Amino acid sequence: MSTQSVREIPKQLSEWLTNAGLVDAQTNPAWYFIVVPKVLLFGLIMIVPFLGAFYVSLHEWAPLAQTHPFIGLDNYVQLLHDKVFWKSLQNTVFYAAMLLLFDVPIALGLALLLNMKLRGTRFYSAAIFLPVVTSWVVVSLIWTWIYSPTNGILNISLASLGLPTFDWLGNRALAMPAVTAMSIWKHIGFNMVIFLAGLGGIPDHYYEAAIIDGANRWQRFRYITLPLLKPTAFFVIIVTMIFSFRVYTQVYVMTNGGPVHATYTLMYYFWEQGFGRFNYGYASAMAVVLLVIVFGLSILQQRTWGTDVEY
Amino acid sequence: MSTDLDLSGEDRTGTGRATGTGQYVVKALAHGILIVASALAIIPFAYALLTSLKPEEKIFSTMAQIIPAEPTVMNYVNIWMQNPLDRWIFNSLLLSAGVVFFTLLLDSLAGYALAKGDFKGQRFVYLLVVGTLIVPPQAIVVPLYIEMSQFKLVNTYWAVMFLYIANPFGVFMMRQFFLSVPDSYLEAARMDGCSTLQIYTRIMLPMAKPALSSLAVFTFTFIWGAFLWPLIILSDSAMYPLQVGLAGLTGQYSSQWGQLMAAAIIAALPVITAYLLAQKTFMEGIALTGSKG
Numbered sequence: 001m002s003t004q005s006v007r008e009i010p011k012q013l014s015e016w017l018t019n020a021g022l023v024d025a026q027t028n029p030a031w032y033f034i035v036v037p038k039v040l041l042f043g044l045i046m047i048v049p050f051l052g053a054f055y056v057s058l059h060e061w062a063p064l065a066q067t068h069p070f071i072g073l074d075n076y077v078q079l080l081h082d083k084v085f086w087k088s089l090q091n092t093v094f095y096a097a098m099l100l101l102f103d104v105p106i107a108l109g110l111a112l113l114l115n116m117k118l119r120g121t122r123f124y125s126a127a128i129f130l131p132v133v134t135s136w137v138v139v140s141l142i143w144t145w146i147y148s149p150t151n152g153i154l155n156i157s158l159a160s161l162g163l164p165t166f167d168w169l170g171n172r173a174l175a176m177p178a179v180t181a182m183s184i185w186k187h188i189g190f191n192m193v194i195f196l197a198g199l200g201g202i203p204d205h206y207y208e209a210a211i212i213d214g215a216n217r218w219q220r221f222r223y224i225t226l227p228l229l230k231p232t233a234f235f236v237i238i239v240t241m242i243f244s245f246r247v248y249t250q251v252y253v254m255t256n257g258g259p260v261h262a263t264y265t266l267m268y269y270f271w272e273q274g275f276g277r278f279n280y281g282y283a284s285a286m287a288v289v290l291l292v293i294v295f296g297l298s299i300l301q302q303r304t305w306g307t308d309v310e311y
Numbered sequence: 312m313s314t315d316l317d318l319s320g321e322d323r324t325g326t327g328r329a330t331g332t333g334q335y336v337v338k339a340l341a342h343g344i345l346i347v348a349s350a351l352a353i354i355p356f357a358y359a360l361l362t363s364l365k366p367e368e369k370i371f372s373t374m375a376q377i378i379p380a381e382p383t384v385m386n387y388v389n390i391w392m393q394n395p396l397d398r399w400i401f402n403s404l405l406l407s408a409g410v411v412f413f414t415l416l417l418d419s420l421a422g423y424a425l426a427k428g429d430f431k432g433q434r435f436v437y438l439l440v441v442g443t444l445i446v447p448p449q450a451i452v453v454p455l456y457i458e459m460s461q462f463k464l465v466n467t468y469w470a471v472m473f474l475y476i477a478n479p480f481g482v483f484m485m486r487q488f489f490l491s492v493p494d495s496y497l498e499a500a501r502m503d504g505c506s507t508l509q510i511y512t513r514i515m516l517p518m519a520k521p522a523l524s525s526l527a528v529f530t531f532t533f534i535w536g537a538f539l540w541p542l543i544i545l546s547d548s549a550m551y552p553l554q555v556g557l558a559g560l561t562g563q564y565s566s567q568w569g570q571l572m573a574a575a576i577i578a579a580l581p582v583i584t585a586y587l588l589a590q591k592t593f594m595e596g597i598a599l600t601g602s603k604g
Binding site for chain 2 (some may be wrong): 032035037039044048050051052055072114116120123129131134137139146151153190197245253280287291295298
């Protein structure tokens with residue numbers, strides 16, 4: 001490999017790489033040129049800003065100011081005393097909890113039904129997946145109209161059934177649940193497909209053997225499907241939580257955080273502080289909170305990654 | 312990779328083999344639930360479509376008036392004439408095409424190097440991929456904005472694209488795919504005198520077509536729907552992608568639902584059309600996020 005490889009790149013470059021200690025006789029220098037664009041992008045676009053978030057959060061940082069004074073942990077202390085921050089965090093946790101309670105189990109149920117391979121499965125899955133491919137802005141617009149207090153179809157339907165109607169997005173108690181319900185509707189198909197892939201990954205011969213052994217449908221589900229689906233389920237739960245902590249677009253389009261702060265989320269408040277009020281330092285402190293939460297969840301996921309079931 | 316979604320309707324769990332009335336009840340129940348779920352998923356889109364076809368003054372309706380008596384395309388004409396929708400669509404297409412191109416190129420290269428390469432620092436690069444995989448892009452937009460303004464890239468297409476091209480997901484995915492290619496293929500190609508890059512272009516890329524098309528579809532959907540970063544980094548409305556432009560219309564057309572729904576339908580149409588043409592590829596793209604290869 002090595003004798004050939006030297007011809008693949010200019011001589012000076014391979015000499016430079018050898019001198020830099022990156023290349024020895026066994027290494028083909030071409031690999032570096034193949035991998036380097038992506039590594040540069042990681043460095044400049046991911047790692048530098050990632051470290052930058054921590055750095056900026058320790059400063060009072062207004063974008064147009066001449067200096068950005070170092071203020072230690074003041075931004076974090078201020079966060080602890082900021083009622084809007086706590087309200088935002090509370091709403092975000094509510095959102096994540098609702099997705100875990102409704103999105104994940106319903107997605108699993110639908111995946112199991114689709115996995116029965118009934119006639120029409122292709123149509124059902126196509127329909128349920130439709131909201132996933134549509135953008136958040138579009139579905140947010142549509143649902144703002146559905147939730148419209150006077151003429152939205154939701155209130156019209158309720159009224160025609162003789163039920164009370166509500167100003168869904170204008171009511172402080174209902175706005176966050178309304179935004180969350182719409183998000184569950186949008187997101188279910190995503191988890192459903194991951195579950196479906198997980199179900200598809202369970203080898204046929206397990207079921208065949210169970211049928212020969214006389215296991216009924218419930219036993220096959222209980223002793224084959226469920227245990228083998230555990231890693232997928234865990235993956236879905238963690239990814240749904242990570243996803244939930246980023247909730248932003250639907251709040252921006254549907255309620256602008258209102259009424260009052262009823263639908264503020266972590267990312268919405270972050271955006272408002274950072275790009276509405278240009279408190280880069282304060283916004284970055286919130287970004288670090290998000291990073292810590294997401295990292296915690298990811299570590300949890302990595303830990304169980306190893307305990308995967310082997311087929 | 313174990314992400315082949317089987318939507319064929321072919322029974323493999325033996326659920327359909329048993330007979331008797333109990334089976335019929337279970338099946339009927341399953342159909343019932345799936346029909347309700349499908350209807351719930353589709354109705355909001357149908358409602359948006361119906362609204363968009365109604366004259367603005369007749370939007371205020373009762374249940375009986377949901378279906379427009381005299382459908383009109385005036386809402387589409389008006390929203391199109393009054394806003395640079397064509398420009399926004401062009402921007403979205405350009406950004407999506409750019410990101411898809413660079414993602415496929417750079418991620419397949421890097422994935423190839425990680426799966427089949429043998430070089431110092433390979434493990435470091437892999438850790439970089441796995442590490443950046445868990446960084447939520449939203450959390451780094453403030454420092455990235457500062458960096459982009461240092462480079463004088465604010466309000467450029469490049470700035471929008473960089474964040475998405477740097478996404479590590481595709482590298483991870485392509486690495487998993489290339490790991491499944493037997494080494495003997497590469498050795499045989501070496502014997503025939505192929506260089507490392509020739510193996511990539513002649514052997515690896517052609518084999519990776521299914522994985523690449525899934526990645527392309529996944530990336531396209533993602534970029535088409537991207538919102539927060541373009542909203543932040545672009546200051547000129549002529550540079551906006553469709554989603555950002557669309558979100559800005561809500562204030563302007565606060566109660567003109569016919570026109571807003573027309574805009575929503577226009578924005579949804581390209582992706583929905585592509586989706587209906589290639590449903591399986593779309594779903595496999597999503598399923599790949601859950602696969603560990």
